[in-house]
Every structure is written in structure tokens, then in C-alpha cells.
Amino acid sequence: MDRSLATLLRSLQTSDHPDDAARLLPVATGLLSRLSNPLNITLLTSQLLSNDVLYPIPTEVARCRQIFSVFYTAVLRLIEDKHSLAQEHTRSNLTVTEWTTAVVHGANDKSPRWRHTLLLGALLLAFQSKDFEGLASGLKNKLEVALVVASNLALQDKDAEPNCELAVVFVLNNTFPLLSDVHRQQISYDVLLPILVDATFFSREGLEHGYWLGVIDYDVRPSPEQKFNWNANSTSFRKVTEIRSRNLVSGLGALSRFIAHSIENVHDQSLIIYCVNRLAEFSRTFATAWRQNKLSEVDTKEESQCLDQETINKTFPVLLQVLRDTMFSVVISLRSVLGRVLCDRVLASDSNCPGIAMQSLHILRDTYFIAHRFGLTSSSQYVFVNFTAIDILSQYPLQSENFLDSIRPVDLGRIPPHPLDRLQDLFFLNTAEHFTLILSPQTNKDLLFNAAAPYVDPQGDSRLAEIFEAAHSVVLAILAAPQNAELALTMVPFYVETLLQSFPKPLSPRQFRLAIRSVVRLAAPPSAVAVSMPHTQAVVLDLLRERMEHASEDLLPPNPDLPIENSQPLSEKAVLLLAIIDCLSFLPVPLLEEHLPLAAELLHKIGNPSQRIQCQRRLWDTLSNGEMDVERAATCVTWWTSRGGREHVLYGDQPEDQDFSMSGALQFDNKL
Ligand SMILES: *[C@@H]1O[C@H](CO)[C@@H](O)[C@H](O)[C@H]1NC(C)=O
Ligand SMILES: *[C@@H]1O[C@H](CO)[C@@H](O)[C@H](O)[C@H]1NC(C)=O
Ligand SMILES: *[C@@H]1O[C@H](CO)[C@@H](O)[C@H](O)[C@H]1NC(C)=O
Ligand SMILES: *[C@@H]1O[C@H](CO)[C@@H](O)[C@H](O)[C@H]1NC(C)=O
Ligand SMILES: *[C@@H]1O[C@H](CO)[C@@H](O)[C@H](O)[C@H]1NC(C)=O
Numbered sequence: 001m002d003r004s005l006a007t008l009l010r011s012l013q014t015s016d017h018p019d020d021a022a023r024l025l026p027v028a029t030g031l032l033s034r035l036s037n038p039l040n041i042t043l044l045t046s047q048l049l050s051n052d053v054l055y056p057i058p059t060e061v062a063r064c065r066q067i068f069s070v071f072y073t074a075v076l077r078l079i080e081d082k083h084s085l086a087q088e089h090t091r092s093n094l095t096v097t098e099w100t101t102a103v104v105h106g107a108n109d110k111s112p113r114w115r116h117t118l119l120l121g122a123l124l125l126a127f128q129s130k131d132f133e134g135l136a137s138g139l140k141n142k143l144e145v146a147l148v149v150a151s152n153l154a155l156q157d158k159d160a161e162p163n164c165e166l167a168v169v170f171v172l173n174n175t176f177p178l179l180s181d182v183h184r185q186q187i188s189y190d191v192l193l194p195i196l197v198d199a200t201f202f203s204r205e206g207l208e209h210g211y212w213l214g215v216i217d218y219d220v221r222p223s224p225e226q227k228f229n230w231n232a233n234s235t236s237f238r239k240v241t242e243i244r245s246r247n248l249v250s251g252l253g254a255l256s257r258f259i260a261h262s263i264e265n266v267h268d269q270s271l272i273i274y275c276v277n278r279l280a281e282f283s284r285t286f287a288t289a290w291r292q293n294k295l296s297e298v299d300t301k302e303e304s305q306c307l308d309q310e311t312i313n314k315t316f317p318v319l320l321q322v323l324r325d326t327m328f329s330v331v332i333s334l335r336s337v338l339g340r341v342l343c344d345r346v347l348a349s350d351s352n353c354p355g356i357a358m359q360s361l362h363i364l365r366d367t368y369f370i371a372h373r374f375g376l377t378s379s380s381q382y383v384f385v386n387f388t389a390i391d392i393l394s395q396y397p398l399q400s401e402n403f404l405d406s407i408r409p410v411d412l413g414r415i416p417p418h419p420l421d422r423l424q425d426l427f428f429l430n431t432a433e434h435f436t437l438i439l440s441p442q443t444n445k446d447l448l449f450n451a452a453a454p455y456v457d458p459q460g461d462s463r464l465a466e467i468f469e470a471a472h473s474v475v476l477a478i479l480a481a482p483q484n485a486e487l488a489l490t491m492v493p494f495y496v497e498t499l500l501q502s503f504p505k506p507l508s509p510r511q512f513r514l515a516i517r518s519v520v521r522l523a524a525p526p527s528a529v530a531v532s533m534p535h536t537q538a539v540v541l542d543l544l545r546e547r548m549e550h551a552s553e554d555l556l557p558p559n560p561d562l563p564i565e566n567s568q569p570l571s572e573k574a575v576l577l578l579a580i581i582d583c584l585s586f587l588p589v590p591l592l593e594e595h596l597p598l599a600a601e602l603l604h605k606i607g608n609p610s611q612r613i614q615c616q617r618r619l620w621d622t623l624s625n626g627e628m629d630v631e632r633a634a635t636c637v638t639w640w641t642s643r644g645g646r647e648h649v650l651y652g653d654q655p656e657d658q659d660f661s662m663s664g665a666l667q668f669d670n671k672l
Pocket of ligand 1: 036093
């Protein structure tokens with residue numbers, strides 16, 4: 001026997017500490033790639049797989065990865081040596097196929113199956129990474145079959161060492177992209193899925209339940225300048241850094257795509273429900289842990305004032321990255337779950353789908369503190385999950401009501417001081433808005449309206465603009481639901497008053513116009529509001545006109561707390577007029593006839609030419625773009641063409657014959 005092989009084997013057999021044994025692995029790698037006698041290759045491989053000192057219990061991915069690398073690197077060397085001019089005696093004279101066959105023979109019954117996956121996966125990955133084509137036909141295929149078979153058996157083995165399934169997860173995840181479809185389909189996803197989910201979110205090699213998020217609290221201390229400091233030397237920071245570097249966390253993106261694929265391929269639907277419940281459990285713990293952490297008391301917008309330099313520049317960003325990756329993997333998994341619900345009869349049944357939808361929304365709510373911070377709520381996966389879950393749940397009024405009740409604001413009727421509670425109120429409002437049509441008037445009032453009420457406050461802090469907008473949307477949705485007609489009657493006058501006081505602060509022009517328009521539409525005959533309060537529309541328009549008299553023509557500053565509105569800046573006065581114009585399509589003909597000239601007159605009360613032109617454009621648009629029904633459109637045409645509307649709009653009160661060349665003059669009549 002090769003002398004160096006004999007020495008190595010003896011050292012391996014006599015080392016009694018995993019670290020000592022691991023130090024021999026580089027030698028083993030070099031030797032393995034150089035041996036020419038197949039029996040020796042098999043012997044060394046067998047020793048590497050069966051020597052328990054290399055595999056301390058519980059199994060750790062990092063150690064398995066070392067063994068994986070031995071085989072992986074040995075293949076790379078072998079292939080490189082074939083192409084090099086190295087001396088005969090310093091390299092293996094076996095063909096790659098012979099060598100591979102000899103190595104695979106080392107995966108025998110002296111070692112457990114799960115360790116075989118390390119070998120098989122490493123070989124496949126190495127050939128793939130070298131684009132190696134020289135394997136005897138069928139050998140690669142055999143390796144793939146062997147890997148899948150070994151993985152399936154290993155995962156089902158109830159007596160295997162604790163945590164050895166993590167090694168299989170590691171190998172499968174890394175080799176999955178290169179397996180051919182036929183072999184992918186042979187993986188027992190039913191066995192794999194629960195293991196994957198547990199490994200990723202709960203195991204000591206993964207996100208470990210997320211408890212560590214709360215523990216950070218102990219290390220967040222006041223700094224000399226009265227800010228929060230989370231020290232880079234602290235135990236909790238080191239823990240987060242370590243978690244981030246874990247195998248199953250650093251590759252979370254790929255791993256979650258693997259989870260998603262498994263969800264799409266399991267046969268037993270109950271496993272999908274299991275998976276959602278586990279994700280919900282994880283998210284709940286995560287949310288609770290975050291609340292225990294002082295850092296959650298800092299409003300995102302105030303971080304620069306409340307956190308010190310070290311925290312802002314060094315420690316906090318590391319945590320944020322882990323949070324973001326975690327959120328991403330949760331959403332990727334949920335997307336597959338809901339995708340299956342949409343096309344699987346068992347999952348879509350009445351006994352399953354409302355529960356899944358509800359759990360999904362709970363998960364989105366629990367992780368909202370992450371999604372909101374990073375703006376992930378507009379990513380396509382998130383939108384799909386959110387939209388689908390709401391859509392499914394809203395087909396079940398009773399469950400919807402239970403769900404909304406279970407996430408009701410903690411302090412119904414008040415704005416809570418804790419930023420996390422306000423964020424959850426925002427989630428509540430954004431979600432509840434889509435349920436107004438199916439909830440009873442009582443719930444609409446007691447739960448939804450009361451939840452929105454504190455945020456429909458004209459004196460509110462404009463930093464909360466986003467929640468204010470959400471609250472107004474909820475109120476409008478409540479008012480618009482037919483079963484709430486009675487409620488609407490009592491609310492409309494109060495609401496109109498509030499609206500007018502809420503502009504220009506805290507409501508944005510967009511939201512203000514939307515709200516006014518919605519109320520006026522609501523008050524259009526033959527609605528219940530129109531029947532009992534026939535003057536509502538006229539009153540709203542009069543109030544707006546009155547407000548215009550004294551409104552400022554200064555441009556409104558953009559609100560930094562809201563998404564940028566992609567229109568030109570406007571003055572308060574112009575926005576009020578735009579709000580009036582927005583309403584025209586909902587007025588009954590007599591009222592419309594009355595308000596067309598009024599609108600034209602108001603146009604000329606706007607001093608700033610560019611603002612005036614914007615309003616003119618909008619008026620022209622409303623009259624001509626099909627917003628109106630036939631009868632109203634006819635009224636507009638008559639007014640425009642034969643009742644002086646055109647002159648009124650374009651020239652104000654000036655006589656028609658005056659020479660006129662105004663920039664942006666409108667060719668409205670050509671379009672009609
Ligand atoms: C390969 O090398 C070994 C020694 O390392 C030698 O015994 C054997 O004859 C060689 N085989 C071939 C086919 O060259
Ligand atoms: C962290 O610890 C090292 C030595 O243990 C020390 O030199 C360094 O100043 C510490 N850093 C902070 C921010 O406390
Ligand atoms: C999973 O595999 C991908 C390649 O497919 C790799 O980039 C990622 O790091 C792996 N993740 C883990 C946890 O091993
Ligand atoms: C923190 O980061 C900002 C920009 O990201 C940089 O300007 C500043 O110098 C950094 N401060 C420290 C103390 O590293
Ligand atoms: C979910 O989607 C609806 C629209 O379908 C949206 O109004 C709501 O804001 C979304 N929820 C979150 C939390 O983003």
C-alpha cells in the first residue's frame with residue numbers, strides 16, 4: 001500500500017477529536033486525487049465516510065461541508081491533473097470514470113446512507129462546475145439516481161443520528177439545480193418538505209425560531225449622547241453575525257426557492273397545511289421577539305436621531321439584512337402555498353382554504369415590520385400572496401369577521417404610542433378595507449370604523465400620513481358598501497367636514513381628491529344618501545368653492561412620508577378646483593348644468609398660469625374622455641359649443657374676438 005496512504009489511515013483511526021481528524025482532510029484530498037489503485041481509493045473513501053470521529057453528534061452542517069469539499073476538490077484536482085504535464089507518478093493514471101467508480105464503491109454499508117449523499121453530491125457538483133463531459137455514458141445518470149435514492153432513504157430513516165437530515169438538506173439544495181427533471185421528480189418531497197421547513201426556520205443551523213431577535217434587547221444600552229447603542233462586541237451581535245454566516249442562512253434565497261419547489265411538488269396536501277402552520281408559528285415568535293427588543297420602539301423615521309453611529313453604521317445593518325432575507329424566504333414559500341391552493345381541489349375546499357388564507361395573512365401581519373420597512377409590499381410575490389389570501393378569505397364572511405377581530409387594534413379608538421402597534425394598525429386598515437362589502441353593518445361600524453376613527457383626525461401628526469390615508473380609504477369603503485346605507489347617513493356630514501379640515505394636512509392632494517370624489521359619487525341619486533339628504537352633492541361643492549376663495553396659491557410641499565406622487569406640484573387652490581372638477585361626472589344633469597359655468601369661472605380665479613392650465617386640462621379631460629354617461633356628455637357638448645362654455649373656459653369673461661394665443665390652448669371641440 002502507498003506509504004502516505006497507510007500513514008493517513010492510521011492517523012485518521014487514532015485521532016479521537018473531531019478537530020484533529022479534520023486537520024487531516026487536506027492531506028486526504030490530495031491523496032485521493034492522486035491514487036492510482038482503485039482498491040486504495042475505495043479504502044480511503046470508505047474510511048472518510050465511516051470514521052465517526054469526523055461526524056460528531058449532533059450532526060453539524062459545517063463538518064459535513066468539509067467532507068463534501070474533500071470529494072469535490074479531489075475531483076477538480078483529478079481533472080486538472082489530466083490536463084497538466086505533471087509527472088506520471090504524481091498523478092492518478094486512472095481514467096476519470098475508473099476513478100469515480102472506485103470512489104463510489106467506498107460508499108458502502110460501513111457508513112450510513114446520509115453520508116453517502118455528501119460523496120455523491122460532491123462528485124456531481126464538481127463535474128458540473130468543470131463542465132466535464134468525459135464520464136462514461138450513463139455514469140452521471142447513475143450518480144444522480146444514487147443521490148436521489150440515498151437521500152430519500154436517509155430522510156426516512158427514523159434511527160439516523162440527530163440532525164443528519166441537515167446534511168441531506170445541504171446536499172440536495174446544492175445539487176438540485178443540476179439534477180435532471182426526471183430525477184428531481186423522484187425526490188420524496190413529502191418527506192423532505194417538513195424537514196426543510198424545520199431546518200430553515202427552527203433548527204440550530206437555521207433561523208433557530210427567531211428567539212435571538214428578542215435577546216438583543218439586553219445589549220441595547222443608552223449611549224453617552226442619550227441614544228441607543230448596540231455594541232459590535234456584544235454577545236447578541238456576535239450571535240447575529242454567526243447566524244448570518246450559517247450555511248442554511250447565508251444561502252437562504254436558494255434554500256427558499258427549494259422549499260417553494262417542494263411545496264409545489266408534495267402529494268399529501270396536509271403537508272402544505274403543516275408548512276403554513278409552521279411558518280405562522282415562526283412568524284409569531286419572530287414578531288413577539290422583535291417587540292421585546294428596544295430597537296422596535298424606534299420609529300423607522302427617527303432612527304438617525306435615536307440610534308448612535310455604531311448602531312446605524314455597523315450593527316443594525318447586519319440585523320436588517322437577516323430580517324430582509326427571512327421575510328423574503330417566508331414570502332417565497334407562501335407564494336407557492338397559495339399557488340397550490342388556487343389549483344388544488346382539496347386545498348381549495350371550504351374546510352381548508354379559509355384557514356390557509358387566514359394563516360397567510362397572519363404571517364404577513366407578523367412580518368409586516370420587515371416588509372413595510374423595505375417596501376417589499378410592492379414586490380410581485382408579496383402582492384400575489386396578499387391579494388390571493390384576501391380574495392380567498394373574503395368569500396367566507398364568518399371567517400373574515402373572526403380574522404379581522406383577531407387582529408383588531410390593541411387600543412381601538414386611540415392612536416397607540418408604540419410604533420409597532422401603529423404599524424399593525426396600518427396593516428389592519430389596509431386589509432380591512434377589502435372586507436367592508438361582506439361584513440355586517442355592525443362590524444363595519446364597531447370594528448372597522450372605530451379602528452379608522454382616530455386616524456381620520458384633521459389635527460393628526462402629518463408624519464402618520466400613510467396611516468391617515470389608509471384610514472380614509474377604510475371610511476370610504478364603509479360608506480360605499482350598500483348594506484351600510486344607514487350608517488352612511490349619519491357619517492357623511494361628519495366625514496365631509498373632517499375631510500375639508502384634513503386638507504392640505506395631513507391628507508395629500510391625491511387622497512383628498514379621491515375622498516371628495518367618492519363622497520360625491522356616494523351621494524349621487526338614487527343612493528340612500530341622495531334620498532334622505534338630497535343636497536349633499538351641492539353642499540360639498542359649495543363648501544369646496546367657498547374654501548377656494550381664501551385658499552393659498554403657494555405650491556404644496558411634497559410630504560416626505562408618502563410615496564412621491566408623479567404629478568407636478570399643485571397649490572391648495574388648484575387642488576380644490578380639481579376636486580370640484582373630479583365630481584362633475586357624478587352630478588345629475590340639472591346640477592351639472594349649474595356647475596359647468598361655475599367651474600369655468602373658478603378656473604380664472606387661479607392666478608398662476610401653469611396651475612390654471614393643469615386645471616383646464618383636467619376639465620377638458622372630464623368633459624371629453626368618456627367619464628360621463630351619454631346624457632351628461634350631451635349636456636357638456638351643448639354647453640361647450642352653443643352656450644359659451646368654450647369661450648368661458650378658454651378666455652374667461654373676455655370677448656371672443658380678442659386675439660388669443662395662450663400656451664396650452666385646448667382643442668376640445670375637435671375631439672368631440
Ligand atoms: C498506474 O500506476 C501504478 C503505480 O502508481 C502502476 O502500478 C500501474 O501499472 C499503472 N497503470 C497503468 C495502466 O499505467
Ligand atoms: C471591542 O473589543 C475590543 C477588544 O476586545 C476593543 O479593542 C474594542 O475597542 C471594543 N470595541 C468597542 C466598540 O467597544
Ligand atoms: C443552496 O444551493 C445554492 C445553489 O443552488 C447555493 O447558492 C446556496 O448557498 C445553497 N444554500 C445552502 C443553505 O446550502
Ligand atoms: C457612517 O456611515 C456614513 C455613510 O453611510 C458615513 O458618512 C459615516 O462616516 C459613517 N460613520 C462612521 C463612524 O463610520
Ligand atoms: C394587500 O393588497 C391590497 C390590495 O389588494 C392593498 O390594498 C393592501 O394595502 C395590501 N396589504 C399590504 C399589507 O400591503
